[in-house]
Structure formats: C-alpha cells, structure tokens
Amino acid sequence: MRSVASAPATAANGAVTVDAVGKVYGETMVALEDCSLEIAAGEFLALVGPSGCGKSTLLNILAGFDHPTRGTVTLDGALLASADRAAHPGPDRIVVFQEGALFPWKTVLDNVTYGLKVQRQTAPEEARARALDMLARCGGLDRVAHQFPGQISSGMQRRVELVRALINDPRMLLLDEPFRAMDTVSKGRMHQHLLDIHAQFPKTVFFITHDLEEAILLADTVAVMTTRPGRIRSRVAVDLPRPRHARMIASERFVALKEQLIAAVHEEAQKAFERGERELA
Amino acid sequence: MALRGGGGQSSMLSAIVNRRVGLMVFGFAAAFVLWYASVNWLPFPAFRRLPDPAGVLQEWLSRDPAYGISVFTADYYVHILYSTYRATTAFALAVVLGVPLGIMMGWKKTVREYSDALLTLLRPIPPLAWVPLAILLFPGTEPAVIFVVFLVAFYATTLNTWVGVRAIDVAYFRAALCLGARPVDVLRDVIIPGAMPSIFTGLQIAMGAAWFSLVAGEMIAARYGLGYVIWEAYNLIQYPTIVIGMVTLGFVGYVCSALIRVAGDRLMRWHQKNIGAVRG
Numbered sequence: 001m002r003s004v005a006s007a008p009a010t011a012a013n014g015a016v017t018v019d020a021v022g023k024v025y026g027e028t029m030v031a032l033e034d035c036s037l038e039i040a041a042g043e044f045l046a047l048v049g050p051s052g053c054g055k056s057t058l059l060n061i062l063a064g065f066d067h068p069t070r071g072t073v074t075l076d077g078a079l080l081a082s083a084d085r086a087a088h089p090g091p092d093r094i095v096v097f098q099e100g101a102l103f104p105w106k107t108v109l110d111n112v113t114y115g116l117k118v119q120r121q122t123a124p125e126e127a128r129a130r131a132l133d134m135l136a137r138c139g140g141l142d143r144v145a146h147q148f149p150g151q152i153s154s155g156m157q158r159r160v161e162l163v164r165a166l167i168n169d170p171r172m173l174l175l176d177e178p179f180r181a182m183d184t185v186s187k188g189r190m191h192q193h194l195l196d197i198h199a200q201f202p203k204t205v206f207f208i209t210h211d212l213e214e215a216i217l218l219a220d221t222v223a224v225m226t227t228r229p230g231r232i233r234s235r236v237a238v239d240l241p242r243p244r245h246a247r248m249i250a251s252e253r254f255v256a257l258k259e260q261l262i263a264a265v266h267e268e269a270q271k272a273f274e275r276g277e278r279e280l281a
Numbered sequence: 282m283a284l285r286g287g288g289g290q291s292s293m294l295s296a297i298v299n300r301r302v303g304l305m306v307f308g309f310a311a312a313f314v315l316w317y318a319s320v321n322w323l324p325f326p327a328f329r330r331l332p333d334p335a336g337v338l339q340e341w342l343s344r345d346p347a348y349g350i351s352v353f354t355a356d357y358y359v360h361i362l363y364s365t366y367r368a369t370t371a372f373a374l375a376v377v378l379g380v381p382l383g384i385m386m387g388w389k390k391t392v393r394e395y396s397d398a399l400l401t402l403l404r405p406i407p408p409l410a411w412v413p414l415a416i417l418l419f420p421g422t423e424p425a426v427i428f429v430v431f432l433v434a435f436y437a438t439t440l441n442t443w444v445g446v447r448a449i450d451v452a453y454f455r456a457a458l459c460l461g462a463r464p465v466d467v468l469r470d471v472i473i474p475g476a477m478p479s480i481f482t483g484l485q486i487a488m489g490a491a492w493f494s495l496v497a498g499e500m501i502a503a504r505y506g507l508g509y510v511i512w513e514a515y516n517l518i519q520y521p522t523i524v525i526g527m528v529t530l531g532f533v534g535y536v537c538s539a540l541i542r543v544a545g546d547r548l549m550r551w552h553q554k555n556i557g558a559v560r561g
Contacts, residue, residue, distance in 0.1 A: 065455055089458035101452035105474035105551045114470070115460035148551040168460065 013041040014076065014171035014204030016062065021071035022229075023057050031057040033229035035071070039172075039221075044198060044205040046215035046222045048261065050269040054230025055208045059174050062206060064089035075171065091115050094165035095174040099181070100157050102149040108135070108160050109145040115168040131167060137200070138163050139193060155186045162197060172204035179214070188246055191217055195244050212261050216254060217244055224264045227272035234264055332521040337528075340521035348519035350510060350526075360526075363505040365533060367423075367498075368491045371430035372537075375487055379438030380480060386439070387446025388472055400439065408433045408494035412501050426498040426506075433494040434487035441483025445476030478552050481545035485538055492534040507533070 016039040023032040031054040039045045047055050060066035061073060067086035074080055081087035089095075094115075102111050109131055116127040135141040141160055144152050149160070158178055165173055179187045195218065198205065209215050215222045216238055226233045238257060240248055248254050313334050319325060320333040332340070343351045350357050385392040408429050415425040449471065457471050499508025507530050514522035546553055 063455070063459065089455065091459065091461040094459045095455065097452045097456065099450075099452060101450070101456040103453060103456070103470065103474070105477070105549070106470075114457075114462075118457075118463065118466045118470075119461040150551060164460070 015039065015041040016172065016204065016206070017072075017074045018058070018062075019072045019074070021058070021061065021068045021073060023054070023061065023066070024069045030229040032061075032068070033231060035225075035231045037223060037232050039204055039206065041076075042202045042204055044207065044218060044220045046207045046209055046219035047225060048209060048212060048215050048222060048265055049225030049230065049233075050227050050265070050272040051210070053225045053227050053268070053272065055225055056176060058225075058230065059095070059176055059206065059208055061087070062172075063087075063093055063095045063174050091119060091168040092171045093174060094168060094170045094172075095176065096158070096161050096165055096178050098176045098178065100149075100154065100161060100178075102157055102161055102164070104149050107146050107148055108141070108152070111149065111160060112145075112164045112167055115164065119168070131163075134163050134167050135160070138166075138197060153186075155182065155190055158182075158190060159193060162194070166197070166201050166203070170203060172206060175205065175207045177208050177210065180210070187214075191246065194218060195242075199243060212258055212265065213249055216240070216257050216261070217246065217249065222257075222261060224261065224268070227268045227275070233268065236261060236264075330520065332524060337521045337524045341525050341528075348514065348517070348522045350514075350522050357525075357529075360505055360507050360510050361529060361533060363503075364492075364495060364499065364507045364530075365537075367427050367430060367506065368488075368495050368537065371427045371495070372434050372484075372488055372491045374427075374431050375434035375438045375491070376484065379435045379483075379487070380442050383439040383442025383480070383483075384446055384468075384472060384476065386443045387476065388468065393443075396439075400436065404436045404440070409497050409501075412498060415498075416502055422502045422504070426495070426503055429498045430491050430495045434491040437487035437490050438480075438483045441486065442476055442480045445479025445483070446472055448479065449475035477549055478545075481541065481549070484541050484545070488537050488541055489534065492530065492537070496530065 016037075018035060018037040021032055021035045022030070024030050035054070035058065037045075037058075047058070049055055057066065061068050061081055064081070064087035067081055068083060070083050072079060072082040073087065075092070079085065102108075103114070106114065109128065112131040112135060113124075113127040116122040116130070117124070122130070132142050132145060135145055138159060141156065141163060144156060144160075149157050152160070161178075162173075179190050182190065191214065198218075205219075207215070207218060212222075219238055222236045222238060224233045224236070225231065236257060240251070240253060240257075317333050317335075319328045320331050340346050340348065341351050342353075344353045346354060350360075382392075382396065386396055387393070411429045411432060412425070415428045416422070419425040419428060453471050453475060454467060457467050462470065495506070496508035496511070499506040500512040503509045507526050511523050511526040511530075514520070514526065
C-alpha cells in the first residue's frame, strides 16, 4: 500500500520471505512446521494466534536467537537463515522485548547511543546529537535523556526502546507483545505513538500480539498462525485508511475485520485448548 | 511539583531517620541494661566473673589500664592495624581473583565446568580446618593467617559474582547482540554491570566472613591482632580486655562493611534509584 514505490532490486529495505520453515525442539517437540510468510518492505505485519503456537519461535528465528531445523528465511533476497546456517542477531533486525530490555545501568541517552557505539561507525559526539534529536522527535523524550530507565514510566521506557532500535536504521523491527503488561489507557497511547513513529520511520514491522483489536488498528496485514505446530493459516489485509486512529475501532469495516479474525483465531485456540498442550515460551 | 515533592520527601526522610536513631538508642540501652543486670543483679554465678559495662568502659578509657590495653596505649592500635591489614589484604586478594573467576564462570562454560565442582566441594570445609595445613604450607604465621582468611572471602566473592552473572535476564544479552555488540562489548556493558549488585553483595559477605575467620586464625596462630588480644586476655584472666577486643572487632568490621556499601552505592547509582522508584 504505502511502500510499493521503493525499489526492491537495489535498496535493502526489509522484505522478508519465510519459506517452509520448520522448528523441532529435541526429538519430538514440533514448534513450527511448513511455515511460510511474505512480508513486504515497509509492511506492518501483525502475527496473531493461540498461546504457545510458535509466534515467538518465529520471531527468534528472524532475530537470529534461534535457527530453523528446516526451510529458509531470506531478507531482501539474501539468505538469512536455513537449517544449516543460523542467522546472527544484528542491527538490521532489532527486537523490542515483551518485558522491555533497556539496560537499567545506562542512562536513557547511553541506551539510545549504544548501538551506534558498539557498531563503531559513528563518532560519539555525533551519536549523542542524533540520539537527542531522535528522542526529541519521538514525543519529547530528550527531557529524560539523563535519567536511568528505573526512573521513568514503563510507557516511556517502551518508547525509549523504540528509539534505541530506530536510531540504527534497521531494516525491520521485531516487536514481541511489547504492550502486553500495560493498562488500557497507556496501551492506547502507545498504539497512537507507534502509529506516529511508523509513519515517520516506515520500517518493516513484525509485531506479535494476542490482541486482535491492536493487530487491526496497527497493521497493514494480520497473519493468523495455527495452533502448534505453527503455520500461517491465513492473512487478512487491513484496508483501513492511514493515518489510523483509535476511533476507527467502532467503524463498520473494523468490526467486520475483527469478526473475520475472531473466527479464525478461535478455531485454532479451541484446538489448542482441547489438546491441553503445555504453552511454549 | 518537583519542589513540593522534594520537600515532602526530605521531611519524611528526617522523620524516618529520627525514628531510626531513637530505636537504635533504645536497642543499645536495653542491651546495656541486660548486660549490667546479668552481671550484678541476676542469680547467674557464671556471670559474676564478667566485667559490667562500667568496668569495661573504665578500662578502655583509662590512661593507665590495669591489663595494658586501652585507647591510650599504642598496643591497642598495633593490634587493630595488624587485624585490619590481614583482613583487607586477604579481602583484596579475594576480590582480585574471585570477581574475574566468577565472571568467567558465568561467561564461559568451560571455565564453569573446571571450577564449579571443585568450589562446591571445597567450600564446606570450615576455615579453621585449614589452619594446620596453612601453617605447614607457609613460612611464618602471617601468610598462613592471610591464606585462611583469603579462602573464605574468595568463595563468597566468586560464587556471588557467578550467581550475579547467571541471574542477568537473557533479554539484555539479546538486546545487546541485536544492537551490534561483540562479545567484548557484552562483557563490558551487560555482564559486568548486570552482575554488579550481586558482586557487591558478595563483597559484603566476603568482608564479614574475612573478619569472622580472621579472629579464628589469630587465636591460633598469631602474636598480634584483635583475635590474639581476646584469646590472650582469656588465658591471662583479663576479662575487661576480652570485651574491649570484641567491641573493637565489631566496630572495625562494621566500618569495613560500610565502606563497601558506600562504594557500591556510588558505583551503582542506577540500582539505588531503581529501588527507590515506584514500580508497576
């Protein structure tokens, strides 16, 4: 929709192909099986599915924390991971974690400049200037630049973590239920913030969630995963116009999309429930 | 808002401090009364031989102490210096060797496999059991005593450092790798700062354990030091001096632990504030 204009042949901008990926833990624990998924450059994809279906496993494979036992993953045409080639985590694919992973022992500013520092490409002064600028552009966060993460609210921590990722100009952002632990009001604010950020920095986003409304409100595409072993069961294109707003939740189109997704997810959840399987972390 | 918050905080703080000081004074007073009562009033014959608080204080502050040890004698400070020298030397050795080993154990699996079982087996051996072997191994009592004290402090530092590294949330490692950190960056920016609170807990324990085992070592194998003072005073029936030695030990040990705490708070500003902040 928004990102069709880019030139995929030359620009490295975050088109992902997951092709027939399987992941078996130990001998018998099949987390993913024949899982295929296309994410276009700049696309915001939300992945929903029952608990323990393998969403986080797929994220870990994309991030390079884990490797597939079958199939391949490519990023902008280049092989990222396959059964005999684990991807390494790196600043082209940055994860924002469920519980938040700002380093509590570094100030907000040192957290944000950390990627630039360890990649050793940017002079410290320039890194600082860019970080302050970016913090300022993402909702005036520069005013907490010299605080420690433990001194600011969890919503603010999450926003700082997004800045820490974006400053590295990654090809894709991987978000693992980043707003799960938040109350409804903070969550609503974070949604609006993420929509603004995504409009400002149109990166490919891989967003895991349990919350269907959140998925529809934020994403271009919602992919539904089956119960374990996880595969992509269906994709729903969210044809709501951008800029999005929380008021859209009441619109007819939104409700129709939600019904469509509920049917798909609940069928899978029911299967998982009946089998009573242990959840996979 | 910040101003009002600050004022409220400081008056609350002073109320807490006043309360704490009050309770502390009360605790000391109660202990002294109990001590005095058990020596002078209560029907425990064994206690009659002990000095009461006034007797100890008189000896301690005397310009001409009956048994040779008071704040006005040079010997008193020689003993304190000897003990402090042994405890801090052993402690420093334990830190220099134990913290890096603990970090390597948490970081590299092979190091852990070499050392884990060994440490687990050696640790339960009480410090006193090492004294004969230490005397045989080292020429002279000084290195022997320091060795025994070092061993105890070393276990505490190593194991707490290792526990600290193991307790670091895996998300921090992953976040660092995502951002492009190399192994040496992970060591410097995740492992060391992440383990720091636990390392300092280990240092506190190590310092306590160092004094604990030091006294045992000094009682058996030394000519100077507070442990020697206590044991010698017992042998020579100089009861007030026993108590002077004990109270001095408590005080010096407390100062050492407090110095570590202050150093830790300075190094880990983030940790302090983290605890202070209202969470969730």
